[in-house]
Amino acid sequence: YDEAKYGRFSRRPYIDIVIPSLTDPSVAPPGKHVMSCFVQYAPYNLKEGNWDDKREEFGDTVIETIAEHAPNIKDLILYRQVLTPLDIERDFGLSEGNIFQGELTxxxxxxxxxxxxxxxxxxxxxxxxxxxxxxxxxxxxxxxxxxxxxxxxxxxxxxxxx
Structure with missing residues (x-):
């Protein structure tokens, strides 16, 4: 959280992973899976750069963190979509990308x-x-x-x- 407080995304983020295709095979082609990674905490405003420029670097950081525990993960990824706080605000109307719809303060x-x-x-x-x-x-x-x-x-x- 400290990195987010100072306008940086974590180099070792907390990741909540869900694989919905394990219980609903219809969401992926046969023999394939969908993995969703919910990452906390990412600041809305980056101290250096912006989310449109840092999106892929952020995604790479998430995959690198997962690879520490699942070394072959990179070879298994066919497609990825990285949603930043800015994307969540633009696409879903959630202020500052806050999925909790307001700060938990x-x-x-x-x-x-x-x-x-x-x-x-x-x-x-x-x-x-x-x-x-x-x-x-x-x-x-x-x-x-x-x-x-x-x-x-x-x-x-x-x-x-x-």
């Missing part, structure tokens, strides 16, 4: 997530509830925001608010 947690007055999954639009990374408890807690929103909806339904 005290001023954006608990009753302040996603914003003061909206922390109980309700919106100003009747019967429209929010869930996902933007709501409590935030991104990285798979399924919890959806469950919490459903529980709030059920409470409101029992009270005749839905």
């Amino acid at each position: 005290l001023e954006q947690l608990f009753f302040l997530r996603p914003a003061p007055g909206w922390a109980q999954y309700r919106t100003p639009i009747r019967n429209l509830y929010m869930c996902g990374s933007a709501t409590h408890p935030g991104g990285g807690v798979m399924g919890a925001p959806g469950r919490n929103a459903a529980m709030q909806l059920l409470k409101d339904w029992k009270r005749g608010k839905v």
